[in-house]
Amino acid sequence: MSTRKIVADLHAELVRYNLVVWTAGNVSGRVPGEDLFVIKPSGVSYDELTPENMVVCDLDGNLVEGEHAPSSDTAAHAYVYRNMPEVGGVVHTHSTYASAWAARGEAIPCVLTAMADEFGGEIPVGPFALIGDDSIGQGIVETLKGHRSKAVLMQNHGVFSIGKDAKSAVKAAVMCEDVARTVHVARQLGEPLSIPQDDIDRLYDRYQNVYGQRSPR
Amino acid sequence: MSTRKIVADLHAELVRYNLVVWTAGNVSGRVPGEDLFVIKPSGVSYDELTPENMVVCDLDGNLVEGEHAPSSDTAAHAYVYRNMPEVGGVVHTHSTYASAWAARGEAIPCVLTAMADEFGGEIPVGPFALIGDDSIGQGIVETLKGHRSKAVLMQNHGVFSIGKDAKSAVKAAVMCEDVARTVHVARQLGEPLSIPQDDIDRLYDRYQNVYGQRSPR
Amino acid sequence: MSTRKIVADLHAELVRYNLVVWTAGNVSGRVPGEDLFVIKPSGVSYDELTPENMVVCDLDGNLVEGEHAPSSDTAAHAYVYRNMPEVGGVVHTHSTYASAWAARGEAIPCVLTAMADEFGGEIPVGPFALIGDDSIGQGIVETLKGHRSKAVLMQNHGVFSIGKDAKSAVKAAVMCEDVARTVHVARQLGEPLSIPQDDIDRLYDRYQNVYGQRSPR
Amino acid sequence: MSTRKIVADLHAELVRYNLVVWTAGNVSGRVPGEDLFVIKPSGVSYDELTPENMVVCDLDGNLVEGEHAPSSDTAAHAYVYRNMPEVGGVVHTHSTYASAWAARGEAIPCVLTAMADEFGGEIPVGPFALIGDDSIGQGIVETLKGHRSKAVLMQNHGVFSIGKDAKSAVKAAVMCEDVARTVHVARQLGEPLSIPQDDIDRLYDRYQNVYGQRSPR
Numbered sequence: 001m002s003t004r005k006i007v008a009d010l011h012a013e014l015v016r017y018n019l020v021v022w023t024a025g026n027v028s029g030r031v032p033g034e035d036l037f038v039i040k041p042s043g044v045s046y047d048e049l050t051p052e053n054m055v056v057c058d059l060d061g062n063l064v065e066g067e068h069a070p071s072s073d074t075a076a077h078a079y080v081y082r083n084m085p086e087v088g089g090v091v092h093t094h095s096t097y098a099s100a101w102a103a104r105g106e107a108i109p110c111v112l113t114a115m116a117d118e119f120g121g122e123i124p125v126g127p128f129a130l131i132g133d134d135s136i137g138q139g140i141v142e143t144l145k146g147h148r149s150k151a152v153l154m155q156n157h158g159v160f161s162i163g164k165d166a167k168s169a170v171k172a173a174v175m176c177e178d179v180a181r182t183v184h185v186a187r188q189l190g191e192p193l194s195i196p197q198d199d200i201d202r203l204y205d206r207y208q209n210v211y212g213q214r215s216p217r
Numbered sequence: 218m219s220t221r222k223i224v225a226d227l228h229a230e231l232v233r234y235n236l237v238v239w240t241a242g243n244v245s246g247r248v249p250g251e252d253l254f255v256i257k258p259s260g261v262s263y264d265e266l267t268p269e270n271m272v273v274c275d276l277d278g279n280l281v282e283g284e285h286a287p288s289s290d291t292a293a294h295a296y297v298y299r300n301m302p303e304v305g306g307v308v309h310t311h312s313t314y315a316s317a318w319a320a321r322g323e324a325i326p327c328v329l330t331a332m333a334d335e336f337g338g339e340i341p342v343g344p345f346a347l348i349g350d351d352s353i354g355q356g357i358v359e360t361l362k363g364h365r366s367k368a369v370l371m372q373n374h375g376v377f378s379i380g381k382d383a384k385s386a387v388k389a390a391v392m393c394e395d396v397a398r399t400v401h402v403a404r405q406l407g408e409p410l411s412i413p414q415d416d417i418d419r420l421y422d423r424y425q426n427v428y429g430q431r432s433p434r
Numbered sequence: 435m436s437t438r439k440i441v442a443d444l445h446a447e448l449v450r451y452n453l454v455v456w457t458a459g460n461v462s463g464r465v466p467g468e469d470l471f472v473i474k475p476s477g478v479s480y481d482e483l484t485p486e487n488m489v490v491c492d493l494d495g496n497l498v499e500g501e502h503a504p505s506s507d508t509a510a511h512a513y514v515y516r517n518m519p520e521v522g523g524v525v526h527t528h529s530t531y532a533s534a535w536a537a538r539g540e541a542i543p544c545v546l547t548a549m550a551d552e553f554g555g556e557i558p559v560g561p562f563a564l565i566g567d568d569s570i571g572q573g574i575v576e577t578l579k580g581h582r583s584k585a586v587l588m589q590n591h592g593v594f595s596i597g598k599d600a601k602s603a604v605k606a607a608v609m610c611e612d613v614a615r616t617v618h619v620a621r622q623l624g625e626p627l628s629i630p631q632d633d634i635d636r637l638y639d640r641y642q643n644v645y646g647q648r649s650p651r
Numbered sequence: 652m653s654t655r656k657i658v659a660d661l662h663a664e665l666v667r668y669n670l671v672v673w674t675a676g677n678v679s680g681r682v683p684g685e686d687l688f689v690i691k692p693s694g695v696s697y698d699e700l701t702p703e704n705m706v707v708c709d710l711d712g713n714l715v716e717g718e719h720a721p722s723s724d725t726a727a728h729a730y731v732y733r734n735m736p737e738v739g740g741v742v743h744t745h746s747t748y749a750s751a752w753a754a755r756g757e758a759i760p761c762v763l764t765a766m767a768d769e770f771g772g773e774i775p776v777g778p779f780a781l782i783g784d785d786s787i788g789q790g791i792v793e794t795l796k797g798h799r800s801k802a803v804l805m806q807n808h809g810v811f812s813i814g815k816d817a818k819s820a821v822k823a824a825v826m827c828e829d830v831a832r833t834v835h836v837a838r839q840l841g842e843p844l845s846i847p848q849d850d851i852d853r854l855y856d857r858y859q860n861v862y863g864q865r866s867p868r
Contacts, residue, residue: 186750
């Protein structure tokens with residue numbers, strides 16, 4: 001399947017899991033073997049996305065192919081691709097519960113086994129950064145480089161997630177909101193029990209390695 | 218596309234984003250070049266709305282065309298069109314989170330970059346006003362005239378949003394509920410971090426101007 | 435439209451507004467001019483309801499027509515029809531927010547204009563009552579007879595709503611959950627502002643009378 | 652209907668009631684008259700499940716038929732079937748509200764009649780257990796054996812539910828999340844009223860026996 005089709009189709013997962021409203025979230029995917037990525041066009045509704053109206057950019061975020069302007073978050077995606085060669089997909093959302101943690105500037109503690117599996121520990125907070133230059137991209141990369149988590153809560157803003165490909169980044173965005181919500185709900189009526197660090201390590205190792213050799217759960 | 222079709226179709230966005238139940242929300246749009254606006258008929262369910270059963274009113278809220286009575290909120294829409302000539306669309310909902318802030322008479326503080334983009338600061342509260350005369354319309358206009366926000370939380374009631382056209386007013390209604398929910402959730406477990414006023418100003422300016430010259434995000 | 439079809443179709447509204455899970459809610463409607471009512475069959479999923487598999491009972495709750503057993507809540511519906519001749523429809527749900535108020539045995543205060551319109555004041559709590567005899571029916575009738583509210587929160591149980599016909603009772607069930615949720619959310623972060631009693635009276639009077647002569651909002 | 656088709660189709664109920672995201676929940680059903688059970692394949696999305704791609708395992712969890720690997724939770728399902736011969740179906744989810752109670756290690760108190768009907772009292776908490784051996788299965792069986800509840804909240808993890816067949820286990824998973832949510836919401840604004848133990852007993856007895864002889868409500 002073409003990267004254009006993969007990226008266009010994956011936006012439906014953001015809609016399905018209620019991670020986005022209006023046009024306020026976006027998926028991108030690196031084109032295999034090229035210094036290019038495919039990203040959502042700006043201002044086009046999710047219902048209208050097709051492989052054809054996707055936009056192709058170079059790793060500086062310049063438009064290479066496409067009739068629409070690229071997403072206004074393109075600079076952040078491009079910065080991640082330039083600085084994290086292992087990343088093949090990036091997702092940005094303002095999903096409710098994750099953005100609420102981000103508004104308080106508070107990391108999500110790892111109190112669920114599913115969180116240990118997917119994120120290997122807490123989901124960290126990145127800096128407050130304005131759109132318009134590389135500030136957001138730098139904040140993402142500084143927070144996630146060398147971190148187990150594939151998602152970062154950008155302060156007062158929302159979520160950026162990464163993955164080896166676009167699908168994996170979308171999965172991380174979906175799981176991030178899911179655990180953000182469950183831990184929020186747990187905290188509303190008391191303090192969740194903590195999971196010992198070596199159990200978190202065991203769960204993460206198993207999920208990333210044992211299952212990674214077969215197929216994802 | 219005719220104003221009738223635009224207004225009829227936009228009600229589907231209120232349903233899609235769960236801003237309304239039963240028949241309790243409505244969209245209107247000014248007819249370009251005429252002192253008329255198109256509005257939802259009263260008591261017709263969202264499934265049954267068509268361009269044909271929309272109602273046309275003059276700027277005093279009198280029925281000009283249509284077989285159904287206009288929405289019971291028509292007087293408020295009409296007052297806005299009479300007194301804010303720059304407004305081309307008005308939306309009214311009782312969306313849950315925004316109405317909850319309205320029930321406490323509390324403005325939504327601007328602690329999300331998406332809120333700075335769309336609303337340029339807090340979403341303000343308008344007065345408690347009874348239906349039946351121009352009180353609601355006056356409350357909307359007094360609160361929003363000269364304010365950056367395109368949405369007002371009418372005390373103990375719900376949301377009215379405005380825009381240059383009906384679609385823009387619907388977007389404001391959707392974003393208002395989205396940020397009302399996220400800020401509510403953030404506040405449940407502590408105090409959200411504030412965004413400095415000059416950063417709010419920069420975000421608002423960029424979103425309204427830089428992006429306004431291209432296409433909305 | 436036949437009462438069977440009306441009642442079968444209205445169950446879709448319970449599903450649409452997430453008032454029910456599995457098979458745990460039911461609608462009934464009085465057959466015009468006869469001492470009979472149509473009700474949901476027991477244990478049939480909402481997807482499978484048709485006019486044909488609806489059940490007809492007399493006002494003592496005895497099966498008159500139908501291949502399935504009537505809903506396990508039939509005795510409560512029957513008691514209401516026997517004792518409130520003005521009632522033409524009854525709905526029962528365990529909708530989340532209304533049932534949460536019911537679990538605390540707390541009436542929902544009237545702090546929203548939409549609540550004043552539809553319910554004319556608070557939504558009251560009925561007694562704790564076991565299924566198996568007329569206790570639930572008695573609790574509903576004792577609470578709602580002479581009360582403006584068309585819905586009652588049965589303690590530790592759920593909601594029963596009534597109306598002049600089945601559609602009106604379904605509307606009351608939908609609006610009950612909607613205001614139960616909004617007032618709950620409002621209360622989570624402080625105390626909602628009260629609406630003066632004479633304003634509640636004016637809103638209720640207008641909605642029931644002025645709009646009652648035209649069409650519902 | 653074949654067990655493969657029953658199990659494949661029942662996953663749609665997990666999706667319908669928002670009990671799962673991505674591929675993180677699973678249903679299994681015992682094959683009547685054989686020491687085998689059918690379970691979800693690992694890493695296949697809910698949209699793609701068919702009778703044909705279901706997986707058949709023996710009661711030690713070994714793959715007997717199927718082209719995909721079985722769910723990563725297969726060992727826990729197998730342990731339940733080996734040790735609870737009366738169980739014909741098992742369901743696992745990370746549904747939000749139930750998992751939030753599980754994160755705090757707190758049983759859900761029986762303060763709703765629907766909970767008394769279905770679970771006969773509180774929904775208990777099982778131990779913290781790591782995936783990879785029989786720990787999770789043991790925790791489920793030790794908690795549920797001899798207990799009225801058909802669901803257990805595995806600490807820091809999620810829900811396992813059981814039933815006489817797969818449909819009954821899915822119903823228990825759906826009802827577990829429903830009551831987990833309602834009791835959570837009730838508790839947010841105060842303390843729910845308790846139901847006397849003998850009333851819980853009467854409700855449970857009636858629901859399991861009187862209704863069990865006819866059809867489920």
